Every structure is written in structure tokens, then in C-alpha cells.
Amino acid sequence: MFPRPIEKASKGVNISYRIALVASIVLWLLPLLAVMATSVRSLGDINEGNYWGWPSEWMLIENYTQVFTSTPMAQYLMNSLIITLPAVAGAVALSTLAGYALAKYQFKANIWIFATFIAGNFVPFQILMIPVRDLTISFGLYDTHWAIIFFHIAFQSGFCTLFMRNFIVGLPTELIESARVEGVSEFKIFFHIVLPLVRPATAALAVLVFTFIWNDFFWALVLVQSDEVRPVTAGLSALQGQWLASWQLISAGAVVAALPPVILFFTMQRHFIAGLTLGATKG
Amino acid sequence: MKKIAKLGQIALLSTAMSTMATAGTLVINSDTSDPAPKAAFAEIIAQFEKENPDITVKYNLYDHEAYKTTIRNWLVTSPPDVVHWYAGNRMKAFVDRGLFEDVSDLWAENNMQDTFATAAPAMTIDGKQWGVPFTYYQWGVYYRKDLFEKHGIGEPTTWDEFLAACATLKENSIAPVSIGTKYLWTAAGWFDYLNLRTNGLEFHMDLMDGKVPYTDDRVRATFANWAELVEPGYFLENHASYSWQEAQPFLYNGEAAMYLIGNFITPNFPEELEGKMGFFQFPQINPEVGMFEDAPMDTLHIPSKAKNKEDARRYLAFMAREDNQTKINGALLQIPPHKDAQAADNYFLDKGVAMLGSADGTAQFYDRDTDPAMAKEGMKGFQEFMVYPDRIDAILERLEKVRQRTFK
Amino acid sequence: MAQSSPQIGLPDSRPSTRRKWRPTVIAPWLFLAPAMIVFFVYVIYPVFDSIWLSFFDWDGLGDKTWIGLDNYRELFDSDTFWKAFSNNLLWLVLFMLAPPCGLAIALFLNQQVAGIRAVKALFFFPFVISQVVVGLVFSWFYDPNFGLLNEAIVFFGGDPIAILADEKLVTYGIIAAGLWPQIAYCMILYLTGLNNLNGEQIEAAQLDNAKGWKMLWYIVIPQLSPATFIAIVVTVIGALRSFDLVATMTAGGPWGSSTVLAYMMYEEAIFNYRMGYGAAVAVVLFLIMDIYIAYFLWRMVKSEK
Numbered sequence: 001m002f003p004r005p006i007e008k009a010s011k012g013v014n015i016s017y018r019i020a021l022v023a024s025i026v027l028w029l030l031p032l033l034a035v036m037a038t039s040v041r042s043l044g045d046i047n048e049g050n051y052w053g054w055p056s057e058w059m060l061i062e063n064y065t066q067v068f069t070s071t072p073m074a075q076y077l078m079n080s081l082i083i084t085l086p087a088v089a090g091a092v093a094l095s096t097l098a099g100y101a102l103a104k105y106q107f108k109a110n111i112w113i114f115a116t117f118i119a120g121n122f123v124p125f126q127i128l129m130i131p132v133r134d135l136t137i138s139f140g141l142y143d144t145h146w147a148i149i150f151f152h153i154a155f156q157s158g159f160c161t162l163f164m165r166n167f168i169v170g171l172p173t174e175l176i177e178s179a180r181v182e183g184v185s186e187f188k189i190f191f192h193i194v195l196p197l198v199r200p201a202t203a204a205l206a207v208l209v210f211t212f213i214w215n216d217f218f219w220a221l222v223l224v225q226s227d228e229v230r231p232v233t234a235g236l237s238a239l240q241g242q243w244l245a246s247w248q249l250i251s252a253g254a255v256v257a258a259l260p261p262v263i264l265f266f267t268m269q270r271h272f273i274a275g276l277t278l279g280a281t282k283g
Numbered sequence: 284m285k286k287i288a289k290l291g292q293i294a295l296l297s298t299a300m301s302t303m304a305t306a307g308t309l310v311i312n313s314d315t316s317d318p319a320p321k322a323a324f325a326e327i328i329a330q331f332e333k334e335n336p337d338i339t340v341k342y343n344l345y346d347h348e349a350y351k352t353t354i355r356n357w358l359v360t361s362p363p364d365v366v367h368w369y370a371g372n373r374m375k376a377f378v379d380r381g382l383f384e385d386v387s388d389l390w391a392e393n394n395m396q397d398t399f400a401t402a403a404p405a406m407t408i409d410g411k412q413w414g415v416p417f418t419y420y421q422w423g424v425y426y427r428k429d430l431f432e433k434h435g436i437g438e439p440t441t442w443d444e445f446l447a448a449c450a451t452l453k454e455n456s457i458a459p460v461s462i463g464t465k466y467l468w469t470a471a472g473w474f475d476y477l478n479l480r481t482n483g484l485e486f487h488m489d490l491m492d493g494k495v496p497y498t499d500d501r502v503r504a505t506f507a508n509w510a511e512l513v514e515p516g517y518f519l520e521n522h523a524s525y526s527w528q529e530a531q532p533f534l535y536n537g538e539a540a541m542y543l544i545g546n547f548i549t550p551n552f553p554e555e556l557e558g559k560m561g562f563f564q565f566p567q568i569n570p571e572v573g574m575f576e577d578a579p580m581d582t583l584h585i586p587s588k589a590k591n592k593e594d595a596r597r598y599l600a601f602m603a604r605e606d607n608q609t610k611i612n613g614a615l616l617q618i619p620p621h622k623d624a625q626a627a628d629n630y631f632l633d634k635g636v637a638m639l640g641s642a643d644g645t646a647q648f649y650d651r652d653t654d655p656a657m658a659k660e661g662m663k664g665f666q667e668f669m670v671y672p673d674r675i676d677a678i679l680e681r682l683e684k685v686r687q688r689t690f691k
Numbered sequence: 692m693a694q695s696s697p698q699i700g701l702p703d704s705r706p707s708t709r710r711k712w713r714p715t716v717i718a719p720w721l722f723l724a725p726a727m728i729v730f731f732v733y734v735i736y737p738v739f740d741s742i743w744l745s746f747f748d749w750d751g752l753g754d755k756t757w758i759g760l761d762n763y764r765e766l767f768d769s770d771t772f773w774k775a776f777s778n779n780l781l782w783l784v785l786f787m788l789a790p791p792c793g794l795a796i797a798l799f800l801n802q803q804v805a806g807i808r809a810v811k812a813l814f815f816f817p818f819v820i821s822q823v824v825v826g827l828v829f830s831w832f833y834d835p836n837f838g839l840l841n842e843a844i845v846f847f848g849g850d851p852i853a854i855l856a857d858e859k860l861v862t863y864g865i866i867a868a869g870l871w872p873q874i875a876y877c878m879i880l881y882l883t884g885l886n887n888l889n890g891e892q893i894e895a896a897q898l899d900n901a902k903g904w905k906m907l908w909y910i911v912i913p914q915l916s917p918a919t920f921i922a923i924v925v926t927v928i929g930a931l932r933s934f935d936l937v938a939t940m941t942a943g944g945p946w947g948s949s950t951v952l953a954y955m956m957y958e959e960a961i962f963n964y965r966m967g968y969g970a971a972v973a974v975v976l977f978l979i980m981d982i983y984i985a986y987f988l989w990r991m992v993k994s995e996k
Contacts, residue, residue: 002885002893002911006802018804025813031832031871032816034839038831094726101722105715111995113723115988120734122928122984126956126973130744130966131737137360143353154733157726186718215821217935222961225353226343233823237939238346240827247831254827258820265819269812276879352961355752380752465856465944521835523856523945656963667946670858681770688765 039063039252063252072227073253076235080260083148083231084213088206090153091160096202098157099164100194104176114165121158125218128155136223147223148231152213159212160205163275167201168194204275207268211261232257309594310341310363314350319550323614330610331601338594358382362586364595370405370416370580371647372491372654377584378413384585387411389596393603402620405580405647414584415599417608420546420617421635422472422577422648428561430457430540438563442480442508445566449517452540459517461539463525464669467662471649472543474665475577478505480568484575484644491652493690497661497682506668506675508568513672523666545579549631550616562634573643579651580620660685738977745970751960755967762971771947772972775955778862779931779979782951785866786873786930790922793877794915798907800878801885811882818875826939829868830855855941858948865936865949873929877922884918885911920990927983931976952976 006017026033040060067073102114132151133142141147171194179189220234230238236257240250265272315324321344328340343363345353354366358377368374377383390396390412396403402416431437431448434455439445449459464470478487482501489495490502512518519530519539528551533539535553542548543565552560567574583602585595601607608624618626618636626632639645650658664678745762747755766772800811817825832838835853845851854864888911896910912919934953937943943950943958950958952972960969 002888002906003798003801006804014804017802021800021804021807021810024799025810028814029816030839031828035828035831094729097722098726101719105719107716107719110719111992113727115992116735117726117730118991119984119988120730120738122980122987123734123738124931124953124973124976124980125934126953127741127970127977128734128737129741129956129973130960130970131740132733133356135732135737137356140361142356142360150729151733154729157730158734161726180715186714190722211819215823217821217823217938218957221938221957225345225350227345233821236821236827237823240939250827251831254824258824261819261821262816265815266812269808273879273883276876276883355964359752382752466942467944521853521856524835524853656959656965659958659963663944663946666944670945 035251035254038248039255041248043246043248045248059248063248064256067249067252067256071239071249071253072235073232073239073256075227076230076232077256077260079145079229079235080214080231080233082145083152084210087149087152087156087213088209090149091156091209092202092206094153094157095160095164095205096195096198097190098161099166100168100190100198102161102165103168103171104173104194114161117158117161120155121162129218129222133222143224143226143229145224145229147229148216148219151219151223152216156209156212160209163205164198164201168198171197200271200274203268204271207264207271208275210264211272214261307337308339308341309365309591309598310343311365311367311598312343312345312350312354312357312363313367314345314347315367316344316346317547320615323611326614327602327607327611330607331598334601335594335597338597340598358586358588362588364585364589364591365598366584366586368414368582368584369647369651370402370414370582371651373647373651374406374413374582374584375408376655378408382587383413384587384589384592385411386414386585386596386599389415389599389603393600395603398605398621398623399603400622402580406582414582415603416580416582416620417602418612418615418617419578419580419620419639421639422476422543422545422579423565423635423638424541424543424563425534425548425631426541426561426563427534427537427556427559429559430537431561438561439566440563441566442568446511449512450515453515453517457537458519458533458539459541460512461519461530461533461542462522462669463519463527463530464522464666465524465526465529467659467666468648468650469527469530469544470665470669471658471662472545472577473509473669474505474661475646475649476543476565477509477568478502479575479577479646480565480572481505481508482569483572484646487575487646488652491646491649493654493657493686497679497686502679503675506672506679509668510672510675513669518669523670545577546617546631546635547615549629562631564638574641575644575646576639576642577648578639578642578645579648654689657682657685657689741970741973741977744967745974747967749966750964751966752964758967762968765968766971766975771950771955772952772975774947775950775952775972776975778949778951779933779976781862782866782869782930782933783927785863786870786926787923789870789873789926789929790877790919792870792874793879793922794881796874796878797881797885801882811879815875815879817872818879820872822869822872822935823939825868825872826936829864829871829936830940833864855949856945858945861941861945861949865933865940868940869929869933869936873926876925876929880918880922880925881915884915888914924983924987928980931980931983952979 006014009017037055040058040063041055042057042059045056098117102110136142136147136151141150175193176189179193180186184192214231215233216231217233217237220231221237224230224234227235236253239253311328313324315321324342328342332338332340350367354368357363358366359382362382368377374383390399390403395412395415399406399416402419403412406412406414406416430452434451434457436448436451437444439448452459462469462473475487478490481504486495486501490497490499495502519525519533522530527544527548530539530542531548531551534542535556549560564574564576583599585592585599589595602611603621605621605624608619608621612619612624613627616627616629616632618632618639626636646652650662653661661682664682668675668678744755746757746759748758748761749755796814800807800814832840833854835841835851835856840854841851852860854860892910892914893906896906901910932953933951934957937949937951937954938957941949943954953976956969956972956976959965959972963969
């Protein structure tokens with residue numbers, strides 16, 4: 001639509017557009033490509049300052065194996081999964097319930113509760129830090145997976161409720177009304193009528209929230225500290241301190257840490273983008 | 284009678300079981316996450332478990348920075364049975380709040396007042412001992428002997444000789460001093476030594492305790508000496524970009540010649556520099572001031588809320604033993620505080636033991652001797668000074684503001 | 692709910708209406724309860740607790756001492772605070788480059804050629820990876836010894852610059868790293884916006900001979916205003932939340948010159964053990980953010996009504 005479709009332009013323009021595409025993508029991802037290139041180098045290359053030339057030997061398998069054998073990287077990845085999956089499930093579940101309530105029931109406090117969820121979603125983490133840390137300690141959850149899981153469920157339910165509410169508002173009210181007239185209970189309406197309709201939205205939301213929680217660094221620093229529970233973001237940051245001169249290992253570790261959300265993104269791209277923009281079309 | 288016996292049996296059994304449940308595992312939290320110390324402790328703990336088959340040790344490792352903050356959480360809530368920590372102000376902060384167990388009994392039983400005589404003052408508050416030291420190490424200047432020889436420089440013992448050495452190296456396009464100040468504390472090593480050599484230990488400790496203003500002329504004198512190195516550009520360029528590890532290669536590849544650091548650097552020396560690395564004591568600045576040294580001591584403590592204090596005491600006693608002190612310090616390449624234990628036979632350790640043996644007194648280290656908030660701001664100031672020495676007045680005024688607030 | 696009061700006077704119809712309206716009054720609260728409870732415990736209550744805490748002197752271990760506004764007095768008298776504050780402003784201003792850059796890339800990519808989906812995905816890539824990784828990648832990119840940036844500078848005959856150790860450049864360096872994923876985010880918002888353009892309006896404008904910049908400025912951008920709004924909101928939030936990059940790339944250094952309020956708060960509370968003072972920093976950050984939250988809510992409530 002806009003700009004004018006390129007296929008209507010001359011052949012020369014078409015070819016140069018394609019070249020520009022490739023060039024721009026390389027330029028855009030240059031810092032990342034550099035890291036990936038380094039993750040297959042040998043320590044010898046690095047000590048000799050051969051950062052940008054052709055690697056004297058390919059150490060792809062060795063470096064990546066070493067990341068897993070000589071550091072707790074596998075443990076960190078596992079921790080990230082243990083934290084992220086229940087947190088995503090919890091946040092999506094709570095917010096589907098809350099989003100439905102806010103979308104399809106009229107009551108006075110509705111708009112204010114909705115506003116509170118949105119406002120809370122924008123709050124800077126730092127103002128929550130000390131009390132949440134103290135709460136976590138007093139619940140006896142400090143330095144456990146649950147410390148981070150609970151926080152993320154609670155915090156993400158702000159964004160997720162905004163998201164689910166905006167999606168459910170668009171669903172036809174007639175179905176719900178007619179079920180109500182037939183005397184179907186409110187809970188059955190939710191489980192049998194609403195839930196099947198929101199399934200595509202929950203998928204989109206789950207993918208999006210997965211990356212948010214997976215990439216969280218701040219709460220991983222504040223709420224946990226041992227290798228047994230530390231997720232991959234905080235783990236990588238700690239490893240950076242230990243491996244200082246071994247850039248090939250740090251970069252391999254960085255690639256490994258980035259991989260799960262990237263894979264998720266490429267396999268669920270449609271959901272991901274739908275998720276990002278659904279919250280965005282409203283408002 | 285039978286009944287009573289049975290009751291007694293049950294009671295015995297249940298106490299046995301309850302002590303088994305608690306005595307079974309000993310939880311130790313530690314920040315010795317660097318490769319050499321990690322391996323050393325794995326070995327020593329295996330030894331401890333072998334000698335005490337009834338105890339299983341759970342050894343949790345943390346990285347240094349995270350450890351310093353999170354230890355405060357567990358000490359208050361649910362602490363492990365033994366923690367690694369540091370002597371000096373750092374220990375005092377927890378002792379003052381009643382978070383560390385008094386282990387004077389352990390000292391008395393094991394005759395530690397005698398065997399740990401030199402370390403005792405650092406472990407004593409209000410006449411009681413609050414932990415067991417297991418290692419300490421010297422600070423000093425590690426340098427490239429071959430570069431010094433090549434340019435006809437001898438080991439400097441006075442400040443003028445040191446400045447002359449720097450000038451010669453600089454003329455030959457070698458950075459005289461390597462340092463990486465990204466994480467700040469390396470700059471504090473320079474401050475400690477310059478202040479100790481300029482004003483002596485008593486003044487230094489008063490400053491650490493917040494009793495002297497940072498705007499004092501004696502502090503200014505310390506910085507004036509420091510400026511003699513900063514202004515001619517004797518420190519490695521872009522030092523604020525590097526961590527202490529990242530600054531090492533400059534020394535190893537000959538782009539820099541000296542490095543003021545702790546003895547923990549020595550395991551990192553590359554093999555090809557065997558015999559080319561030397562060590563000298565930080566040179567004298569003011570002949571009227573004694574030769575005081577930084578000798579940070581790492582320690583073990585029992586939190587007052589620990590669950591298994593009995594086994595924790597056994598572990599501390601085990602670690603205070605001469606043979607184990609020898610063994611752990613052999614692996615760490617550091618100095619055992621136990622007077623009969625032997626430091627490994629190593630060029631740098633020999634120098635360190637001799638130097639500390641004849642020292643007029645020792646400090647722990649800037650960020651172990653002063654309040655944490657003061658230390659953080661102070662070290663930022665040192666780093667800034669090392670890049671912009673002309674900002675000295677603004678820096679000292681800022682530090683003085685922090686001092687007044689911190690030590691009110 | 693609205694018709695509940697007139698029905699009080701009609702006792703005979705009560706049983707049936709009761710069945711009708713009562714579940715619909717209680718049900719939404721039951722649906723809302725779990726989310727509201729956790730949200731209250733972990734978000735609403737902590738906000739007020741932090742504000743309360745900011746009037747105390749507390750090291751996290753001992754007793755809290757009431758000191759009134761002293762933390763704030765010290766804050767406004769502190770160079771570090773003003774440095775962090777001005778850095779936050781710099782973040783806000785420079786982050787505003789993200790929406791236009793995102794739009795530019797979106798326009799560039801909004802074509803139907805083979806493989807364009809993959810290209811779009813690759814452009815979006817930086818947003819998906821963790822900021823810790825972005826921070827690592829860029830610290831490396833900037834390294835004065837071997838970083839790609841300095842290789843390029845030297846190649847073109849310049850002297851290498853240690854960006855992350857230079858008090859004047861360091862914040863710009865970190866912001867550039869932050870813009871990378873942020874631009875990607877804005878780009879994807881605009882790409883979706885471009886998909887939903889009103890074709891008739893564009894064709895009409897084409898008939899009027901509108902082209903290029905004119906078309907963009909008068910026809911396309913106004914239609915993209917929902918995308919622009921959300922892009923600005925997420926960018927402001929992103930700018931004020933700038934913690935991860937500062938923590939991984941410089942830890943606020945050199946000598947605190949790249950610190951921002953979010954990092955300063957963390958440092959005071961966690962490293963310097965000054966919980967009350969840290970809370971005061973957080974409150975200031977919160978108040979700045981409130982301006983945007985209030986604006987967003989005002990707009991939303993208006994559009995709902």
C-alpha cells in the first residue's frame with residue numbers, strides 16, 4: 001500500500017532494493033554476528049588478537065561443549081525454564097479470568113480496577129524492590145524458584161489483564177447473554193464459551209510473556225542468588241566476571257542464553273507479533 | 284523399671300535421631316568461586332567428610348559481589364552453619380548486630396591465642412573471638428624483571444627511585460603501571476599504600492573509622508603523591524575500561540611493567556614468563572613512617588542463628604589445624620595465619636611471608652576497613668582522580684560529605 | 692447492578708431477578724479476585740511501602756529510624772542524584788529517536804518480495820534477546836583494544852576511543868545499545884500499522900497526485916497515530932527502566948557518570964545498605980513515571996467513555 005509496491009518499479013530498482021535489504025540486515029546485526037563469529041574461535045586466535053580475521057581453527061563444538069561442561073550453564077537454562085513456564089501459565093490464567101470480568105461485566109469499579117492494572121504495569125521495578133524482597137524473605141521463599149515465579153505472575157498479570165481484556169471486549173456478547181438466559185452458570189459460561197474463544201489470544205500472550213520473563217535480569221539479581229536457582233540472565237552476568245579473558249566462552253554463553261526466546265520467536269512469529277500489537281491497537 | 288528403661292531408650296533414640304537430623308548435614312556458604320580456591324575447598328571438604336563420616340557437607344558457592352549483599356539476608360533469616368567472610372570492619376558490622384557466634388571457647392580449647400597470635404587482634408572484638416581465619420595474602424608490586432633489566436632499572440625502595448623507574452619505562456613506551464579500575468577496588472589498593480606510606484597506619488585507621496575529614500591536609504598530601512604518578516601518565520591508558528583481570532595481559536605481553544595487586548594474581552602468570560616475574564614491597568615515601576602493609580584476611584564464622592553449631596565448631600576447629608592450614612594455603616598460594624603452618628615453597632610467598640613478618644602493622648583493605656557506603660563513594664573518587672587529577676578539590680569535598688553522613 | 696434499587700419495591704419479582712442478577716454481580720469479583728490479590732500484594736502494597744520507607748533511615752538489618760524528609764534533602768543535595776537524573780533525561784530525549792527510526796525501517800521493509808518475512812524477523816531479532824546479552828554484545832563492540840567500532844575508527848584513520856570509560860561518551864554509548872532493541876520494537880508496531888492502512892484514502896490521495904513525503908506526512912502518519920502513541924509509550928517506559936544495560940555494561944561507571952535513577956537506587960540499597968535512601972530514589976523515579984502513567988490512563992479512560 002505505502003510505500004508504492006516495489007514490483008511496479010523498474011528492474012534496476014528491484015535489484016538494488018534486494019541488495020540493500022541484505023546489506024542493511026548485515027549492518028543491523030553486525031554486533032551480533034561479531035559475537036557469533038567469536039564463539040567459534042580458539043583461545044589462541046583471541047590471544048593473538050585475531051578477532052576479525054578468518055578463524056585459524058573452528059572450535060564450534062569445543063567451545064559450546066565447554067560452556068556446558070565447565071560452567072553451570074545447563075543448570076541456569078534449566079532454572080530459567082523452571083521459572084518461566086509456571087510464571088507464564090500463572091499470569092495467563094489469572095489474567096484471562098480478570099480480563100473476562102473486566103470486559104464483559106458492567107460494574108462501577110470496573111474502569112478503575114482496569115486502570116490500576118495498567119498503571120501497575122508501568123511502575124518502575126525499583127519502587128517495588130525493597131518491599132518485594134522483604135516479602136519474599138518473610139514468606140521464606142528467598143533464593144527459591146518460587147520467589148521469582150510469584151513475583152512475575154503478579155507483575156505480569158497487569159499487562160496480561162490489559163491484553164486479555166482488550167481481546168475479550170471484541171468477542172460477541174450475544175453468545176454469553178443467550179447462555180445466561182438459558183440459566184447456564186457464570187463459571188460454565190466462562191469455561192465452555194469464553195475459554196475456547198480466547199485460546200488464540202492466550203497463545204499469543206504466552207509467547208510474548210515468555211520472552212519478557214525469560215529475559216528478566218533485575219528480579220533475578222534481587223530475589224535469588226545461588227547457582228541452583230539463578231536463571232540464565234543473572235548466570236551469564238556472573239560468568240562474565242569469572243571468564244574475563246575467555247571471550248570465546250562468554251560469547252558462546254551469550255548465544256546459548258539468547259537461543260530459547262529466539263527459537264520460540266521464529267517458530268511462533270505470527271503469535272508473537274499478534275501479541276505485541278494487540279495491546280497496541282487499542283489505547 | 285522396665286518402663287523407665289524403655290522411656291530412656293526412646294528418649295535417647297529420639298535425641299540421637301534429632302541430632303542425626305541436624306548433625307547430618309553441615310551447610311557452608313562461600314564466595315570462593317575462582318577456579319583455584321574452588322578446587323582447594325572441594326579437596327579440604329572431602330578430607331573433612333572422611334574424618335567425620337557422620338557429617339555430610341553441603342557447600343554453596345556464590346560469586347563475590349552477590350555474596351556481599353545476600354549474606355545479610357540469610358544471617359537475619361535462615362543462615363547456613365558456616366559462612367566465609369572477612370576480618371576487620373566487615374566482621375565487626377555483623378558482630379555488632381549479634382549475627383555472629385562468639386567462638387572464644389574454640390580459641391581457648393585449641394590454644395589458638397598462641398598459634399594464631401598475629402591474627403588474633405583482627406578477630407577480637409570486646410575481648411572475644413568471633414571466627415577463625417584460614418588465609419591471608421600480601422599486596423605489593425608484581426613486575427617484569429626482564430623489562431627492568433633491559434632498561435637498567437633496579438627494584439625501587441624509595442619513592443624517588445620508583446618515580447625514576449616509571450619515567451624510564453615511560454620513555455621507552457612501556458606503561459609503567461598496569462591497572463584496571465572498572466570495578467573500582469584496584470584503585471583503593473593504591474590509595475591504601477600511598478596513605479599508609481605517607482601518613483602511617485594510625486592515621487589511616489582513623490580515616491577508615493571516619494574520625495578524620497577527607498579534606499584534611501594529610502589526605503591531600505597522599506593525593507599529591509598519587510598525582511606524581513597520575514599527571515605524567517604512568518598508569519595504563521583507559522584503565523577505567525578494564526577489570527583487574529583484563530588489565531593483566533598488558534603486563535604479560537610487555538606493554539606494561541608493574542602491577543600493584545594481591546598475591547592472588549600469581550596463579551595467573553603465564554608459563555612462558557616463568558622466572559621473569561618479580562615482586563617488591565611498595566617503596567618508602569616518608570622515612571619517618573613505618574612500613575605498614577595491606578594483608579587482607581579471609582575468615583570463617585558461625586552465624587548466631589545457625590542450626591548445626593556443634594558440627595560447625597568441629598569444622599572450624601578442623602580448619603584451624605596446622606596441617607589443614609598448610610594444605611589449603613598450599614592450594615590457594617597464600618599465607619596460613621597459623622604460626623606453625625607452612626606456606627607453599629614459592630618465590631612470591633617467600634617474599635610475602637618475609638615482608639609481612641617484618642611489617643610494622645597491617646591493614647585489611649580499604650573496602651574491608653571502612654563503612655561500605657563510604658568505601659563505594661571513596662573508590663569512585665579514586666577512580667575519577669586517576670583520570671582527572673585536577674578535580675581533587677571537588678572529589679575530596681564530595682568524600683567529606685559522604686564521611687560526615689556515614690559516620691554521624 | 693444499575694437496576695437493583697428500583698426492584699426493592701417489587702417483592703413478587705425478587706426471586707426471579709435475584710437468580711438473574713446476583714451471579715452476575717458476584718461472578719466478576721470471583722474472576723478478578725486471584726489477579727487482584729497477587730497484584731495487590733506484589734505491586735500496589737510495595738509502592739506504598741516504599742514511599743513510607745523513604746522517610747526512614749534503615750540499613751536493612753537493624754531498626755528503622757524516622758528521619759522525615761532527610762533522605763530527600765540529601766538526595767537533592769547530591770551530585771550523584773543530579774547526574775543520574777540528567778542521564779535519565781538524556782535517555783528519554785535520545786530514546787525518542789526510536790519511533791522515527793522504527794518507522795523508517797518499517798517503510799523500507801514494507802514490500803512484498805521473496806523472503807521479506809525472514810528479513811523482518813531478523814530486524815526484529817534484537818528485541819527478542821535479553822538486555823544482558825545486548826549489553827555484552829555492545830561492551831564488546833566498544834572495547835578499546837579489539838572492538839569492531841574501534842577497528843573501524845582506526846581503519847578510517849582515527850584514534851581508538853574507550854567509549855565506556857569516558858565520562859562524556861559513556862551514556863551515549865549505552866543509549867545506542869538500548870536503541871537497538873527499542874527501534875526493533877517500534878518497527879514491528881509500525882509494520883502492523885502499515886498493514887492496516889485505509890486503502891481508499893491512499894488511492895484518493897494518489898489521484899490528487901500526493902506522493903512521497905507529502906503522502907507520508909499528511910496521509911500515512913496520521914493514520915498510524917495509534918501505533919505512534921503506543922510506540923512513544925513503550926519507548927518512554929523503556930527509557931526510564933534502563934537498568935539492565937547500565938548494570939551489565941558499566942555498573943554506573945566510570946565514577947558514577949553513567950548511572951541512572953534505576954541503577955542508583957539498586958546501588959544504594961544493595962551495595963551501600965541504605966534502604967531508606969534507595970527508596971527515596973525509587974520514589975522520585977516513580978513520580979517521573981507517574982506523569983506518563985497519568986497521561987496514558989487519561990487517554991484510555993477518555994477513549995473508553
